[in-house]
Amino acid sequence: MQFGELVLALEVVLTFEVLSVILLAAAFGIFVGSMPGISVTLAIALLVPITFFMDTAPALAAVATVAAIAIFAGDLPGALLRIPGTPASAAYTEEAYAMTRKGLGSHILGVSLICSVIGGLFGTLALSFIAPNLARFALSFGYFEYFWLVVMGLTAAAFVSAEQPLKGVISLALGLFLSTVGFDPIYSHPRFTFGLIELFGGINFIAALIGMFAIAEICRVFASGNGGGKVVRGGTNIFRGAGPVVWKYKGHVARGPVIGTFVGSLPGAGADLAAWISYALSRRFSKTPKKYGTGHPEGVVAATSTNNAAACGTWIPALVFGIPGDSVTAVVIGILFLQGIQPGPRIFIDQTTMVYAIFVAFFIANLILIPLGWLAIKASGIFTRISQVDVMSVVLILAIVGSFAIENSVTGIVVMLVLGILAFFMQENGFPIAPVVLGLIMGPLLERYFFQSVMRSGGDPMAFLGSPISVVLATVTLLIILLPIVQRGRALYRQHKHGS
Amino acid sequence: MRANDIFAGSLLVAVSLYGIYLALQFPSFGGLGPAFFPLVLLGILLCCALALIVSGLRKLPRQALFELDPWARSPRAVGTLLLIPAAILFYIATARTLGFLVVAPIIMFVLLLWGRGVRRAPISAALAVIFPVAIYWTFAVMLRVPLPAGILRDVRLF
Numbered sequence: 001m002q003f004g005e006l007v008l009a010l011e012v013v014l015t016f017e018v019l020s021v022i023l024l025a026a027a028f029g030i031f032v033g034s035m036p037g038i039s040v041t042l043a044i045a046l047l048v049p050i051t052f053f054m055d056t057a058p059a060l061a062a063v064a065t066v067a068a069i070a071i072f073a074g075d076l077p078g079a080l081l082r083i084p085g086t087p088a089s090a091a092y093t094e095e096a097y098a099m100t101r102k103g104l105g106s107h108i109l110g111v112s113l114i115c116s117v118i119g120g121l122f123g124t125l126a127l128s129f130i131a132p133n134l135a136r137f138a139l140s141f142g143y144f145e146y147f148w149l150v151v152m153g154l155t156a157a158a159f160v161s162a163e164q165p166l167k168g169v170i171s172l173a174l175g176l177f178l179s180t181v182g183f184d185p186i187y188s189h190p191r192f193t194f195g196l197i198e199l200f201g202g203i204n205f206i207a208a209l210i211g212m213f214a215i216a217e218i219c220r221v222f223a224s225g226n227g228g229g230k231v232v233r234g235g236t237n238i239f240r241g242a243g244p245v246v247w248k249y250k251g252h253v254a255r256g257p258v259i260g261t262f263v264g265s266l267p268g269a270g271a272d273l274a275a276w277i278s279y280a281l282s283r284r285f286s287k288t289p290k291k292y293g294t295g296h297p298e299g300v301v302a303a304t305s306t307n308n309a310a311a312c313g314t315w316i317p318a319l320v321f322g323i324p325g326d327s328v329t330a331v332v333i334g335i336l337f338l339q340g341i342q343p344g345p346r347i348f349i350d351q352t353t354m355v356y357a358i359f360v361a362f363f364i365a366n367l368i369l370i371p372l373g374w375l376a377i378k379a380s381g382i383f384t385r386i387s388q389v390d391v392m393s394v395v396l397i398l399a400i401v402g403s404f405a406i407e408n409s410v411t412g413i414v415v416m417l418v419l420g421i422l423a424f425f426m427q428e429n430g431f432p433i434a435p436v437v438l439g440l441i442m443g444p445l446l447e448r449y450f451f452q453s454v455m456r457s458g459g460d461p462m463a464f465l466g467s468p469i470s471v472v473l474a475t476v477t478l479l480i481i482l483l484p485i486v487q488r489g490r491a492l493y494r495q496h497k498h499g500s
Numbered sequence: 501m502r503a504n505d506i507f508a509g510s511l512l513v514a515v516s517l518y519g520i521y522l523a524l525q526f527p528s529f530g531g532l533g534p535a536f537f538p539l540v541l542l543g544i545l546l547c548c549a550l551a552l553i554v555s556g557l558r559k560l561p562r563q564a565l566f567e568l569d570p571w572a573r574s575p576r577a578v579g580t581l582l583l584i585p586a587a588i589l590f591y592i593a594t595a596r597t598l599g600f601l602v603v604a605p606i607i608m609f610v611l612l613l614w615g616r617g618v619r620r621a622p623i624s625a626a627l628a629v630i631f632p633v634a635i636y637w638t639f640a641v642m643l644r645v646p647l648p649a650g651i652l653r654d655v656r657l658f
Contacts, residue, residue, distance in 0.1 A: 038643075046643060166555070170512065170548045177519065177541045184534035189526060191534055192519070215584065222615065223581040389615030394631050396584065396611065397604050400591055401635055405645040410592055417588045429502055447537045454532060 002352060009356030012057045013364070021058040022361060025065035026368055030376045032066065033073025034085045036210055036402060040070045041327040048335060056339045056354055061361035063335060064315075067328055068365040071271060071311045072116040072373055075304060076380050079109055081395065083213045087205070087441065088271035088307040090434045091157070091279045091299075093213070098295030106377065110238035111245050111297055112304045113373040115253055118246075119305030120366035122257035123264070123312025127319075128359040132348065134313075135320035138265045143456050144464050147449040148473035149266065150442055153273040155477050156280030157435045160292070165484050167431045175439020176446065178203050185448050198411040205440040207403040207415040212433045214399040215420025218392045220427075238377050245297050252282045252302035260306035264313025268445055270326030271310035276438060278306035280480060312362055319343055319355060505556030512549035516542045583614060599650020600640070604632035 012018070025047075032043035043066055051059035074086030079096035099108040126134065141149070158172035159165045181192045182202030193199040246253055256278050263274035282302035283289050292299055314325025315332070322343035324330035336343050341351050348355060403412035423433050457463030465471050519542045526535040587607045595603045605628045612624035639645040 164555075166548055166551055170545065170552070173541050173545045173548065177538060177545065180538045180541070184537075187529050187534050189529075189534040191526065191538060192522060215588075219581055219584050222584060222611075223577050390612065390627070393608050393611040393615065394635075396587065397608060397632060397635055400588065400604075401600075401639050401645070401647065404647070405639060405643070408646050410596075413588065413592055417585060417592075421585060429505070429508055431508075450537070451532065 005352040006356050006360075008353045009360050012353060012357050013061060013360045017055075018058045018061050018361075019364075021054070021062050022065045022364055023368070025062040026069045026365060026372050029066040029069030030073045030372060033070030034076045034376070034380075035398070036077060036083050036085050036214055038402065038405075039206055040067060040086055041331060042405075043070060044328050044331045048331065048338075051335055051338065056341070057357050059335060059339055060354065060358050061364075063332055064358055064361040065365040067311050067332075068120050068308070068362055069369055069372065071120075071308050072113065072304075072369055073376065075109065075112045075116070076376060079105055079112070080380055081391070082217050083395070084209070086271075087209060087437060088275050088310070089304075090209070090213070090272070090437060091275040091307075092303045093434070094432075095293065095296065095299050098293065099297065099300075102295045104295070106238045106381075107241055107245075108297060108300060109377045109380075110240075110242040110374075112300060113370065113377065114239070114242055114246050115256070115301050115305040116308040116373070117366050117369050118253055119257040119260055119308035120312065120369065121363070122305075123261050123309035124359060124362040124366060126257075126261040126309070127312045127315055127362065128356075131316045131320055132345070134261070134265050135316050138262075138267070138317055139321070141266055141469065142467070143449055143452040144466060145469045145473065146266070146268070147446070147453045147464070148470050148477065149263075149269060150273070150446045150449060152473050152477040152480070153263075153269070153277050154435075154438065154442055154446070155480050157276040157438045159480050159484060160276075160280040160283055164430065168435055171426070171432050172435040172439045175436035176443045177439075178208070178436070179205075179440045179443025180447070185444050186451050198409075198414075201407075202444075203415055203419075203440060204406050204412055205437060206406050207412040208419050208440050209437050210399050210403050211416035211418070211420035212423035212437060214395055215416060216423035216427060216433070218396050218399070219420070219424045221388045221392045238374060246301065249298050249301045251285070252278075252298060253305050255281070255285075256302045256305035257309035260309030260311075261313040261316075263306075264310030264325055265316040267317045267323045267325055270314060270328075271307040272438065272441060274310040274313075275303040275307040276434075279303040284480070284483065308366075315358070319347055319358075320345060504559065505552045506560075507556075509549045509552035509556055512545060512552065516546040516549060520546070580614065583611065587611065595648045595650065597650055599652045600647040601632060601636055601652055602650055604635070605629050608632060 028043065028047075032038045032040060044063055047062060047066065051062065054062070070086060071088055074084055074089035075096065076085060078084040078089040078093035079100050082093060082097040084090040084093045096108050096112070099105065154172055154176075158168040160168070179202065181199055183189065183200060184191055190200060259278045259281065260271070260274045263269050263277060264271060279299045279302060282299050283292050286292070286298055288296070288298070311328075314329045317323045317325050318329035318333050320343070322333055324333055333343055341347065341354060399416060400413055403416040404410065406412045419436075423436070426436075427433060453464060465474060520539060523535045523538045523542065526533055528535065587610070591603055591607060608631060609625055609628035612628055613621060616624055636647060640647040
């Protein structure tokens with residue numbers, strides 16, 4: 001870190017122009033993050049034409065700010081309405097909502113805010129200080145390692161998300177299967193399209209996300225006649241009690257951002273996967289794993305700090321190699337080119353000031369997340385004064401518009417409807433929803449990594465365990481699968497010993 | 501509505517078998533073709549579905565075959581449940597011709613009436629206009645999403 005350049009960067013960023021851009025971008029980020037129909041990628045893409053008219057520093061600061069803030073904002077509808085604003089919040093939506101039902105809505109959002117800020121700051125520091133090194137390690141991930149990473153993340157999602165792991169696996173398999181609809185990634189052969197052009201592109205995961213979370217929830221609210229029932233938020237002081245909770249689970253707060261930064265820095269794996277891995281690992285290391293799913297902050301603490309760190313981590317391969325860490329950074333790379341900045345190893349030499357300006361912007365964004373997030377949580381309190389039916393009526397219109405807006409086609413709305421009804425019955429029968437969405441997102445990646453691995457292995461299955469990283473990831477996957485079996489076994493043994 | 505896992509399991513078995521039947525017809529392009537991944541997934545789904553049926557059978561003595569939540573026992577509740585898909589289907593069918601700013605308020609008004617009762621109709625009507633307009637402004641005007649203009653096509657809005 002060259003401090004001379006850092007000072008220059010500070011001078012560039014700490015101007016009225018850039019700071020006001022950051023503030024506006026932050027407000028935009030809160031809005032975008034808390035709208036389930038608007039993905040962070042869409043939001044950043046919408047900023048591109050605006051960045052044409054901006055200088056480099058404000059342009060990059062704006063993009064960094066939106067990314068950093070929106071990841072937190074996705075928690076707001078997740079906790080209050082059980083509808084995640086971004087897929088990254090889906091891992092702990094159920095948990096946060098369970099806490100809101102217990103009257104701890106403000107509390108969990110306050111906790112989430114603090115952990116998000118910590119995660120984001122850690123990610124920013126990691127980005128600033130160790131980007132090149134981390135990128136070099138991330139490059140040592142080949143097809144096999146990627147394959148195992150995705151398998152591990154998906155296994156975590158399946159086994160952790162449901163009371164009965166069997167149903168979690170079914171949800172995941174269903175999601176993965178749905179992702180195969182459309183042209184296959186290797187041979188471009190249409191699969192399960194039944195001749196419908198609309199299905200050639202596959203099932204859009206945002207429409208699925210909206211359908212499965214929003215529509216199912218709307219149906220549930222309307223059906224249970226919760227006409228007068230209000231969303232209980234409870235407590236006016238958002239931060240009271242949040243500090244002790246964060247301190248209690250400081251291990252997760254320490255571990256979460258590390259997982260987030262690392263998984264985020266792997267191209268293709270984003271905040272969504274990172275959050276799931278973190279949630280699952282936190283349960284593995286928890287002293288009270290039984291409490292997960294009942295409205296317990298531990299998993300939320302881990303996952304929310306992870307996804308904010310991951311949002312920064314995705315910039316590492318983007319800046320250092322010009323390889324996007326996720327779809328957001330893919331757009332960012334485009335913006336960099338438009339601003340005349342060439343991503344690559346030389347970026348730290350040729351464009352040091354601008355790169356440091358990005359780090360400073362991330363830092364500032366995570367700091368203003370505190371007051372802005374607090375405001376957003378307070379503002380979302382308006383939901384307590386409105387009956388759920390009213391809220392859900394508006395959410396329905398938003399859901400329809402959101403699904404339509406993805407590809408400007410009615411297909412999105414149809415997907416939303418069909419999957420929404422499916423999700424309603426699934427949830428009634430104990431099948432978790434989030435693994436379906438994760439399977440939809442990760443399916444094509446998993447298939448591609450698998451095929452590439454097979455081609456690379458030349459038919460030798462042992463190649464899949466050829467590197468130490470692969471072995472570690474495969475072992476962790478196995479542990480996640482065996483965990484419930486071991487726990488069942490131990491419970492049965494204890495029962496037997498004490499004579500039931 | 502909770503059904504014993506036997507039903508879910510059976511449904512999944514049927515879906516998996518049909519999927520396997522379809523997948524087996526994909527060409528193989530020499531080597532692992534496009535059918536491989538779906539077949540693996542459908543195989544896993546099939547095994548899990550069978551396990552689900554078994555677990556459902558084991559729960560049978562203790563658990564009822566069908567379980568309805570208290571709210572599901574009333575016809576009004578079932579009607580409410582059907583209201584949402586009906587609203588969405590109504591939108592899909594009419595939005596292109598009538599336009600978003602006509603259909604969305606209608607849907608919202610009906611939902612609000614159903615939920616809040618007929619007595620509060622005036623406020624419901626107001627809300628049913630305000631929100632769709634705000635949403636239209638946000639998405640169609642600011643974010644340039646081509647929401648259908650319908651019969652208001654020739655009206656200059658914003």
